[in-house]
Amino acid sequence: MANDDSGKIGINTLLAHSGNNPHDYFGFVNPPVVHASTVLFRNAASMAARSQKYTYGTRGTPTTDALAQAIDALEGSAGTIVVPSGLAAVTVPLLAFLSAGDHVLIVDSVYHPTRNFADTMLKRLAVEVEYYDPHIGAGIAALIKPNTKVVFTESPASNTFEVQDIPAIAKAAHDAGAIVMMDNTWATPLYFRPLDHGVDISIHAATKYPAGHSDVLLGTVSANEGCWKQLYESFCTLGCCSGPDDVYQVLRGLRTMGVRLDHHQRSALDIAGWLEGQEGVARVLHPALPSHPDHGLWKRDFCGSSGIFSIVLAGGGQAQQHAFLDALRIFGLGYSWGGYESLAVPVWLGDRVVATARYEGPLIRLQIGLEDVEDLKTDIRRGLAAAAAA
């Protein structure tokens, strides 16, 4: 399918057909998995001029191109790099666009390893790191300094699911000459297209919904025209390329991502709404619920919700949180999300410096998998009963 059709067709058609052209490889519907370091040149002149499409495995292969082109079709981006993890999809663009003496603004509710990278490596490289409130919106203008080069956003927030006013932040950043990056893993480009809302660089842990089966680590970073060259050159400089089998697995995952996400969305909303009426639950932090304080913003900008949200227990502390988690039989206790199976984790908010809202009790993050909803509710009932008895 030609990429210039991508604006007119439905999302599942796009997911089924974007990336590779089967007729580039004998008509096989899937692209070859190219295991590559060396690429041969026909003669010394073409080697000197590097005048062929592929020159060395680190710089791209037909397999990485197939995934990158599929992601470009979803994101509306000028180019996409594929890196070995979601965390690398955060660190590579930050390294690509920040230099010693620059200032970066990072949302305080960011994924913890992003903060850890900023607080250790970026600070060691003499980058000034500052955190801001996820609800800041246009108010970010007051924090922007002459040396602010990047505003890093993640929406909804990790663990607490505040929604950021991305268009307002992007406008303020651009007015001051800074670029905007967004970790958009929660929504995927199916439910939010960052570049359409003013973001310059869209980041995904493809480990989650694109891979979908808890067996691959991968990240993608997609840039608009203005940022693409610098992103790609930095990616090549860092040598941060990915293995072809993992790249292929994510392209394979993309083909079914639309139907899986739809199921995750429906099950998560059903369970989240049901949880609001359960004894022992003070609040459900899911932006697609009308009770969520940022529901209006979510509704304005997003066109869907995925399968991960948090609950706040009605009082108690770690004993109740652990009792809930230990009583679960279907939900596994494990990090990550976006796979076929349900997971639960205790939420720790001790790293926050600005977004320090108080909650009624301990928080638990739930990733709703593809199991039957009634079974998941039964499991959660076991958790709530155990927490009440603790």
Ligand SMILES: Cc1ncc(COP(=O)(O)O)c(C=O)c1O
């Ligand atoms: C929002 C967000 N971004 C990035 C990542 C990192 O992804 P990976 O596990 O592939 O490094 C995660 C992982 O949980 C995440 O939740």
